[in-house]
Amino acid sequence: xxxxxxxxxxxxxxxxxxxxxxxxxxxxxxxxxxxxxxxxxxxxxxxxxxxxxxxxxxxxxxxxxxxxxxxxxxxxxxxxxxxxxxxxxxxxxxxxxxxxxxxxxxxxxxxxxxxxxxxxxxxxxxxxxxxxxxxxxxxxxxxxxxxxxxxxxxxxxxxxxxxxxxxxx
Amino acid sequence: xxxxxxxxxxxxxxxxxxxxxxxxxxxxxxxxxxxxxxxxxxxxxxxxxxxxxxxxxxxxxxxxxxxxxxxxxxxxxxxxxxxxxxxxxxxxxxxxxxxxxxxxxxxxxxxxxxxxxxxxxxxxxxxxxxxxxxxxxxxxxxxxxxxxxxxxxxxxxxxxxxxxxxxxxxxxxxxxxxxxxxxxxxxxxxxxxxxxx
Numbered sequence: 348x349x350x351x352x353x354x355x356x357x358x359x360x361x362x363x364x365x366x367x368x369x370x371x372x373x374x375x376x377x378x379x380x381x382x383x384x385x386x387x388x389x390x391x392x393x394x395x396x397x398x399x400x401x402x403x404x405x406x407x408x409x410x411x412x413x414x415x416x417x418x419x420x421x422x423x424x425x426x427x428x429x430x431x432x433x434x435x436x437x438x439x440x441x442x443x444x445x446x447x448x449x450x451x452x453x454x455x456x457x458x459x460x461x462x463x464x465x466x467x468x469x470x471x472x473x474x475x476x477x478x479x480x481x482x483x484x485x486x487x488x489x490x491x492x493x494x495x496x497x498x499x500x501x502x503x504x505x506x507x508x509x510x511x512x513x514x515x516x
Numbered sequence: 517x518x519x520x521x522x523x524x525x526x527x528x529x530x531x532x533x534x535x536x537x538x539x540x541x542x543x544x545x546x547x548x549x550x551x552x553x554x555x556x557x558x559x560x561x562x563x564x565x566x567x568x569x570x571x572x573x574x575x576x577x578x579x580x581x582x583x584x585x586x587x588x589x590x591x592x593x594x595x596x597x598x599x600x601x602x603x604x605x606x607x608x609x610x611x612x613x614x615x616x617x618x619x620x621x622x623x624x625x626x627x628x629x630x631x632x633x634x635x636x637x638x639x640x641x642x643x644x645x646x647x648x649x650x651x652x653x654x655x656x657x658x659x660x661x662x663x664x665x666x667x668x669x670x671x672x673x674x675x676x677x678x679x680x681x682x683x684x685x686x687x688x689x690x691x692x693x694x695x696x697x698x699x700x701x702x703x704x705x706x707x708x709x710x711x712x713x
Contacts, residue, residue, distance in 0.1 A: 370681040377670045377686055383550065384666070388558030388565075392582070400585065403578025411573050412562060414704070418697075483578065503551060510547035511539050 349443070356442040358432040365429070365436035372437070375426040382422030383506060389416025390502065397478060397487040397495035406481040438516050451511035458508060462501035469494050521605045534603045542603070549596040553669075555589030557662045560628050564655035567635045567647040570701055575643040580636055590625070608672070613679055617668030624661035630654040663690070 365371045389412040395401065396409040431442050431452075438445075446452060469475055474491045481487060487495070524530060533541045559582045566574040601608055608614045634651035647655070667686055671679040 368681075369678045370685045373670055373674055373678065373682040374685045374689065377667050377682070378689070380550075380553070380666050380670060381663075383554050384558045384561060384662075386558075387554035388562045391554070391558060392562055395582075395585070401578045401581030403581060404575065408573050408575065411571050412565075415565070415571075483575070506550055506554065507544075507547045510550060511543050514539055514543055 353441060353443040356432065356446065357435070358442075361429060361433040362435040365433035371429075372433075375429045378422050379426040379430075382419040382426065385419025386416050386423065386502060387419075389413055389419060391416070391499060394495035394498045397491050398499075399486065399492075402485075403483045405483050406478045406485075406487070410479070440516070445516070449512060449515045451508045451515055455505055455508040455512070458501050458504040462498060462505065465494055465497045465501060469498075518606075521609070524602050525605045527602070530599075530602045533599060545596050545599050549593060549600060552589045552591075552593035552596060553666070555585055556593055557589075557666070559586050559589070561659060561662065563635065564631065564659050567631060567651050567655040569646055569652070572644070572646070572705065576635060576645075576647070577643055583632075586628075611672060612676075613668055613672050617665055617672065620661045620665035620668055624658050624665055627654045627658035627661055631658055 392401075392412055393406075393409050393416070396404050396406060401409075431445065434440060434442050434445050446456075469491075472490060472494075474488065474494060478487055478491050533545060535541075562571075562574075563579050563582065565571045566576055566579060631651055631654035634654060635647050638645075638648060638651075667683065671682060674682070
């Protein structure tokens with residue numbers, strides 16, 4: 348299993364690309380940040396509306412921003428994959444060892460998983476349909492508020508732990 | 517002047533934040549700086565997308581309610597930015613990229629204020645009306661300056677040749693992504709209109 352993961356996670360082509368083209372890493376960092384901005388602008392705004400911020404927004408219209416948040420998440424995943432698969436270009440360690448030994452990266456993955464489970468709860472409990480009916484000025488159900496607060500907490504946690512990763516490299 | 521800056525850079529507070537092995541020092545300040553950026557740029561960006569007509573279904577006036585959070589993001593960034601600057605004042609003040617970042621932030625804030633004034637000032641306009649050309653101009657300018665500020669912030673630690681190469685690469689990537697985004701947004705908005713009809 349370990350051999351499989353070591354081989355699969357190590358993309359020599361990504362590390363070689365990052366080492367050869369000096370703009371690749373800062374380009375990835377810049378787009379990782381653009382991704383964070385889109386994520387908070389899209390998903391964060393939707394969560395904030397459920398929590399009662401900008402209450403004049405009908406929830407169904409705030410939902411129109413979710414694809415922007417998803418785009419931001421995809422940008423972060425793609426660039427984040429580049430950072431992990433190409434890590435050897437910057438530090439003398441394999442991606443497998445970094446994932447296995449870096450507690451902040453592990454916490455970041457864990458919080459991404461929590462955010463995913465939280466989203467699943469939003470759909471499985473029927474809250475997605477319940478909040479769609481909310482017009483301007485309407486209050487979200489308590490469960491929807493709890494899920495929205497958890498979503499913000501998990502995504503901010505993902506950003507926080509991401510910033511701590513270099514501490515343990 | 518340099519003596520004064522030295523005293524800030526070597527103060528007990530700056531030394532603690534820079535040198536402490538605790539994650540509550542430098543990395544946490546950096547993370548708070550990122551939180552501030554995400555709220556400031558992310559939420560003001562949503563207003564800009566509405567003003568530019570990218571998400572025309574959003575009613576404009578309720579977006580005014582985001583202003584306290586946008587302001588909170590700005591002040592969080594201002595405070596953490598000052599702390600981060602105090603850790604390496606000498607190096608930053610000799611770094612031209614740092615000035616590009618500061619200028620881009622200042623211009624983005626001016627553009628944000630102008631966009632707000634023109635977009636929210638038209639009190640008699642219906643909520644689903646298209647924003648005025650002036651509001652759209654400042655919204656586009658704000659997004660451009662925020663992009664430049666983020667890029668400038670990321671490139672502070674790199675050498676000049678890498679900064680220039682990266683800026684070129686980012687420009688090409690942004691243009692390509694905007695072309696794709698324009699196509700997808702038009703398709704999505706057309707689908708909404710067809711559903712309404």
